[in-house]
Amino acid sequence: MKKIILERLTLRNFKGFREFTLSTNGGNADAFGDNGSGKTTLFDGFTWLLFGKDSANRSEQKFEIKELDSAGKVLRHKLEHEIEADLLVNGRRRTFRRVYSEKWTKKRGSATDSFEGHVTDYFIDGVPVKAGEYSAQVDSLIKEDLFRLLTSPSFFNDQLKKEERRKVLLEICGDITDVEVIHSNPSLSRLPAILGDRDVESHRKVVAARCKGINEEIKDIPVRISEAQRSQPDIAELDKELLQDDIDSIRSQIKTKEEELLRIRNGGESAVKEKRIREIEGELLAIQNRLQSAALDKIAVKRNEVAELQSDYDSMRRKVDDANYRIQQNERTIESRNQEADRLKNEWNSVNKQEFQGHEHDENCPTCGRMLPAEQIQEANDKAVADFNRKKAMLLEKISAEGKAAKDEARRLEQDNSRLLDEINQLSDKLAIVKTDLTAAEVELTELRSGIQDPRSDPEYQRLMTEKDVVQNELTQLSASAKDEITRVQSDIYNLQAELRSLDENMAKFAQVLKTEQRIVELEQQERTLAAEYERLQEELFLTEEFTRSKVALLDSKINSKFKYARFRLFEEQINGGLKEVCDTLFNGVPYDGGLNRAAQYIVGLDIINTLSEYYGFSAPIFIDNAEAVTKLIDTDAQVIRLVVSEQDKKLRVVTQNNSMQEAM
Amino acid sequence: MIDIACLGSSSAGNAYRISDGHTAILLEAGFPFKSLQRALNFRMSEIAGCLISHEHGDHSKAAKDVMRAGISIYTSQGTADALGLVGHRLKPIKAHQQFEIGTWTIKPFEIEHDAAEPLGFVLANTAGDRLVFLTDTYYCRYRFAGLTHIMVECNYSIDIVNQRVVAGQLHPAQKKRLLRSHFGLEHVKGFIRANDIRAVQEIWLLHLSDGNSDADRFKREIQETTGKMVYVTDR
Numbered sequence: 001m002k003k004i005i006l007e008r009l010t011l012r013n014f015k016g017f018r019e020f021t022l023s024t025n026g027g028n029a030d031a032f033g034d035n036g037s038g039k040t041t042l043f044d045g046f047t048w049l050l051f052g053k054d055s056a057n058r059s060e061q062k063f064e065i066k067e068l069d070s071a072g073k074v075l076r077h078k079l080e081h082e083i084e085a086d087l088l089v090n091g092r093r094r095t096f097r098r099v100y101s102e103k104w105t106k107k108r109g110s111a112t113d114s115f116e117g118h119v120t121d122y123f124i125d126g127v128p129v130k131a132g133e134y135s136a137q138v139d140s141l142i143k144e145d146l147f148r149l150l151t152s153p154s155f156f157n158d159q160l161k162k163e164e165r166r167k168v169l170l171e172i173c174g175d176i177t178d179v180e181v182i183h184s185n186p187s188l189s190r191l192p193a194i195l196g197d198r199d200v201e202s203h204r205k206v207v208a209a210r211c212k213g214i215n216e217e218i219k220d221i222p223v224r225i226s227e228a229q230r231s232q233p234d235i236a237e238l239d240k241e242l243l244q245d246d247i248d249s250i251r252s253q254i255k256t257k258e259e260e261l262l263r264i265r266n267g268g269e270s271a272v273k274e275k276r277i278r279e280i281e282g283e284l285l286a287i288q289n290r291l292q293s294a295a296l297d298k299i300a301v302k303r304n305e306v307a308e309l310q311s312d313y314d315s316m317r318r319k320v321d322d323a324n325y326r327i328q329q330n331e332r333t334i335e336s337r338n339q340e341a342d343r344l345k346n347e348w349n350s351v352n353k354q355e356f357q358g359h360e361h362d363e364n365c366p367t368c369g370r371m372l373p374a375e376q377i378q379e380a381n382d383k384a385v386a387d388f389n390r391k392k393a394m395l396l397e398k399i400s401a402e403g404k405a406a407k408d409e410a411r412r413l414e415q416d417n418s419r420l421l422d423e424i425n426q427l428s429d430k431l432a433i434v435k436t437d438l439t440a441a442e443v444e445l446t447e448l449r450s451g452i453q454d455p456r457s458d459p460e461y462q463r464l465m466t467e468k469d470v471v472q473n474e475l476t477q478l479s480a481s482a483k484d485e486i487t488r489v490q491s492d493i494y495n496l497q498a499e500l501r502s503l504d505e506n507m508a509k510f511a512q513v514l515k516t517e518q519r520i521v522e523l524e525q526q527e528r529t530l531a532a533e534y535e536r537l538q539e540e541l542f543l544t545e546e547f548t549r550s551k552v553a554l555l556d557s558k559i560n561s562k563f564k565y566a567r568f569r570l571f572e573e574q575i576n577g578g579l580k581e582v583c584d585t586l587f588n589g590v591p592y593d594g595g596l597n598r599a600a601q602y603i604v605g606l607d608i609i610n611t612l613s614e615y616y617g618f619s620a621p622i623f624i625d626n627a628e629a630v631t632k633l634i635d636t637d638a639q640v641i642r643l644v645v646s647e648q649d650k651k652l653r654v655v656t657q658n659n660s661m662q663e664a665m
Numbered sequence: 666m667i668d669i670a671c672l673g674s675s676s677a678g679n680a681y682r683i684s685d686g687h688t689a690i691l692l693e694a695g696f697p698f699k700s701l702q703r704a705l706n707f708r709m710s711e712i713a714g715c716l717i718s719h720e721h722g723d724h725s726k727a728a729k730d731v732m733r734a735g736i737s738i739y740t741s742q743g744t745a746d747a748l749g750l751v752g753h754r755l756k757p758i759k760a761h762q763q764f765e766i767g768t769w770t771i772k773p774f775e776i777e778h779d780a781a782e783p784l785g786f787v788l789a790n791t792a793g794d795r796l797v798f799l800t801d802t803y804y805c806r807y808r809f810a811g812l813t814h815i816m817v818e819c820n821y822s823i824d825i826v827n828q829r830v831v832a833g834q835l836h837p838a839q840k841k842r843l844l845r846s847h848f849g850l851e852h853v854k855g856f857i858r859a860n861d862i863r864a865v866q867e868i869w870l871l872h873l874s875d876g877n878s879d880a881d882r883f884k885r886e887i888q889e890t891t892g893k894m895v896y897v898t899d900r
Contacts, residue, residue: 218733225753524735524753531735532710538699539707 001613004141005088005639006046006621013081014048015041016067025656026088028639030627032646032653039643039652043623047151049083049098050138052120055152055623057159060118065100077115078102084123089141096138097123142620149612150620150638153605156612157585157592165583169568172615173559176551185550191543204544207537214534221527225520232516233509240510247503254496261489264482273475280468287464288455295452302445309438316434320427323420330413330420337410344403351396356388548579562615565607565634598629606634613638667794667814667867672696672704674871674898678723679800680704681816681871682712685790688767691715691731692786692798692816694738695723698730712736714756714766718776718800719783720747739764739771743782760784768792776802779846795864800872803845803852808860817856819870819887819897820847821877829876843877850883854890862891870897 009022015038022029022042033039044054044063054063067075082099099121104113122134129137138144148155149168156165178200182188195203358381364371455461552571560567567586571579585592587604596604602624613619619638627633627642646653672680678695682705691712694701702709715731717740718724725740725748732738732754740750742757758764763772768791773784778801787809788796796814799805821843829835843849848856853870868891870883880897887895 218735222752222754229753520753528710528735531733535702535707535710535734538702542703542707 001637002618003088003090003638004618004620006641007086007088007093008084009042009046009049010084011041011045012083013067013079014045014083015063015065017041017045018067020652022641022654023656024639024641026639027656028641030642030644030655032644032649032655034647034650035645037649037652039645040625042641042643042652043152043625045083046085046621046623047148049085049096050142050147051144052098055625057148060100078104087141094141095123095125096134097126098134099123142618146612146616146618147620150609150616150618151622153602153609153622153624155605156608157601157605162581162583165585166570166581168612169559169570169583170555172611173555173562176554176558178547181547181551181554184554185546188543188547188550191547194540194543200544200547204541207540207544211534211537211541214530214537218527218530218534221523221530225523228516228519228523233512235506235509235513238506238509240507243503243507243510247500247507250496250500250503254493254500257489257493257496261486261493264485264489270475270478270482273471273478276471277468277475280464280471284455284461284464284468287458287461291453291455291458291461295448299445299448299452302441302448306438306441306445309434309441313431313434313438316427316431320424320431323424323427327417327420327424330417334410334413334417337406337413341403341406341410344399344406348396348399348403351392351399354392356385545579552579562611563607564610566604566611598626599631602627602630603634606636609638610634610636666792667790667796669796669814669816669867669869669896671869671871671896671898672701675873675875676723678726679872680727681798683788683796685768685792685794688713688769688790690766690769690788691736693717693724693800694727694731695721695725696727698727698734701727701731709734709736714739716740716771716786716798717744717748718785718798719778719780720744721780721801724801737766739766741773741782741784744780744784747781758784774807776800777804777806778802779842799848799856801846802848805848805852805856810861811864812860812862813864814867814869815857815862815865816869816871817853818848818872819850819853819878819883820872820874822850822879822883825877825879834876843874847872847874850878850886853887857887857891862893865891865893868893868895870895873897 005026006022006024007026008024011017011020011022013019017038020038022031031039031042040055044056047053047055048060048065053059056063065081066079069075078101080099080101082097084095084097087094087096101119101121103116103119105116106113120131122129122131124134124137142150148159156168160168178192178195182191191200198206363377456465548571555570556568559570565587567589569582569584569586569591572582572584574580584594585604585608587596587600590596590600592601592604606622606624609622613636619636621639621641622636623641623643624630624633625643626645628644628646633640633642666686668682668684668686670682670684672682673696674681678700679693680696680701681692683690683692689712691701691714694715694717696704705712709731712731714737715728717728717738719741720743725744728738728740728748728750732750732752735754737754737756738745738750739756739758740748741759745751745755745757756764758771758773760773760775763770765771770789772787772789774787776783776785776799780801783801785797785799785802785805788794788798794813795809795811796816797809797812798816800816800818802818823844826835826840826843826849830837830840857868868887870887873880873883880899884895884897887893
């Protein structure tokens with residue numbers, strides 16, 4: 001057990017104290033004083049020394065450390081505000097000192113000092129130390145939160161939040177493990193499996209979240225079902241079986257009609273009739289052939305004969321024409337030849353009559369112009385005569401030959417003509433004969449032709465022709481009436497199909513209803529599944545609540561066993577059956593902040609301090625403010641400094657255990 | 666073999682779980698849903714359907730929650746209207762029109778109570794069990810053949826009621842209402858005598874009034890009347 005005892009506490013310029021020393025002689029002390037005489041300041045000084053905060057946990061920026069005048073202004077500046085204390089830590093004395101002062105500096109060029117803020121100086125056992133070192137030393141003595149718990153009986157109940165109170169209590173009694181809780185209540189045996197790795201609280205949160213989700217889904221289902229129900233077609237008036245019968249019957253009617261249509265389209269009857277027409281035409285042709293073939297043969301022969309005769313005749317005619325043509329040609333040539341011959345005869349006569357006429361040429365030399373000699377002129381003359389004569393003879397010879405040739409040709413052509421005339425005469429005789437033959441043959445041919453029998457006169461042929469007309473007529477009618485028939489059948493089919501559609505539509509309603517019903521069944525199934533899941537979660541929630549309840553019961557008894565007077569309520573039952581974590585301190589069943597008187601509050605507070613001290617193995621001076629409220633405090637091992645209101649003590653009066661008295665200086 | 670579990674049977678709330686091992690049915694839902702769930706060990710989802718005799722709260726309180734939990738409620742249209750029940754989980758039923766839930770065939774019949782359209786039920790299952798459920802009625806006009814289980818209200822005894830009226834503990838008007846709306850010990854005896862109970866295995870006395878009944882005495886007297894196993898629901 002670590003024990004800290006406050007041996008001496010000296011306050012200088014602290015919250016109105018100029019200088020005051022509280023000496024305890026190592027034991028309990030009572031400080032008496034009227035209201036405002038500075039009792040609480042003693043406690044403030046002590047906590048400030050150690051932690052820089054007053055007893056209400058405020059730092060010097062928040063509480064006024066300096067002495068103020070009646071107007072609330074700082075009385076004197078540039079003071080050192082300090083607390084010094086001797087602490088006996090397990091018998092060893094340690095001196096702590098904290099000094100808070102204003103910092104003034106004179107700036108260069110300025111006549112006066114200026115305020116720069118505050119500084120705090122720290123001393124341990126007379127040696128100045130840095131702030132860090134100081135708090136580390138204090139910390140090694142006692143943790144601040146623990147110190148506060150152990151030095152003020154009201155701190156636990158008045159200043160800690162319920163979570164912190166719970167934490168402290170659970171720490172003291174040692175929290176109960178989930179396994180212990182589950183073991184304590186057989187109905188919780190399934191919980192570990194449900195929780196898995198999660199702890200109860202987080203599982204509760206998970207479950208609550210899932211419950212919310214499922215609940216929303218469940219809420220949605222009736223809406224979806226009623227939607228489905230609304231969308232159902234009305235089939236109250238319909239009978240499914242009758243409907244099916246109707247549908248089957250109409251389907252088979254449509255099938256029959258379609259077959260009929262097909263038959264009409266393929267034209268069974270027309271085909272028969274068309275075939276008949278072709279047969280009739282064949283028969284007609286046969287009759288025609290039978291009746292005409294012999295006559296035609298004869299005609300053909302005769303026609304050939306006529307054609308031959310005609311051809312002979314034509315060829316002879318052509319020969320006659322040719323001959324006549326040649327005769328005419330020849331006569332024209334003969335005439336022209338004869339005229340030529342006459343002309344040549346006259347020419348010859350004229351040439352023959354020609355005489356050499358002398359030479360009338362130039363007798364001078366053509367070169368020198370000198371007159372030529374006479375012999376030369378005679379010679380030239382002779383030569384000219386000879387030349388003339390020779391030429392005349394040759395010309396006569398030539399004209400004579402030409403005349404002779406012309407005469408000869410004319411003669412030859414006359415002979416030719418007479419031969420051609422003979423020939424024409426002969427041909428003309430023959431032509432007359434052929435012409436007679438031809439005329440006779442043509443008459444015969446005409447006779448033969450007119451002798452051919454017309455099949456129309458044949459009774460069988462006539463019958464067939466009539467039949468053909470009838471069948472053809474029927475066929476025409478048939479194809480006309482088939483069109484009508486097709487239209488009629490198609491319209492029947494169309495009507496049936498329309499009817500079928502309407503029936504099918506009604507039939508589809510049943511399918512729709514069935515589908516919707518299945519959908520509703522599905523939704524209902526889903527609803528049940530969700531509800532089962534929801535219920536399972538509810539059960540889990542219930543189990544976790546049950547768990548908490550069991551834990552509460554265990555905790556309550558365990559925690560309460562640690563305290564003499566104080567009792568704790570850790571859980572509050574909610575109206576909805578759930579549990580809310582609280583931490584209410586009770587004394588004789590009365591809640592600390594619900595009507596407990598001051599004395600009882602102190603008793604409970606001290607009880608808590610005792611238990612905490614024992615648990616942490618540590619005791620520190622306990623400051624009991626307003627200690628006059630309690631006539632008898634419960635025992636405690638720690639040093640107790642009672643702060644007692646006493647009207648007659650206008651100045652603080654300290655009485656130590658051995659009754660030695662001190663007065664404020 | 667029918668298993669009857671009483672989840673509650675008093676003017677504070679009525680609910681019974683009836684199971685033949687195949688189909689579990691909830692008779693009445695007169696508790697907060699959470700309590701019902703707890704009483705059923707969170708096995709509500711195994712309930713195939715819930716029958717409600719009439720609209721009074723001690724028989725119907727959780728009806729809407731039961732429907733929300735995906736369980737169909739079978740009750741008269743009058744009761745449904747009085748409770749404002751609607752939706753796909755509401756199955757309106759009519760006296761003498763029998764219906765089925767799982768292995769059970771159920772036939773409702775009219776009873777006499779100051780409610781909209783109150784019903785009693787005869788439940789038969791495929792195993793040959795036949796159970797009559799009769800509560801909140803001052804009279805039963807029917808007889809039932811081949812019963813194996815009887816669940817019947819036994820609210821008061823007329824002599825106790827009379828004594829309390831004389832002692833000033835019960836207002837005469839309350840007595841009048843009681844006699845016109847609930848089944849008393851004397852009626853139970855009359856009802857049992859009117860039926861052939863040779864096949865009966867269990868008789869359950871339901872819905873005992875807090876002030877006007879005496880569980881031990883009721884049990885003894887019905888035992889004496891019938892020679893059958895008698896259970897008195899104690900809550």
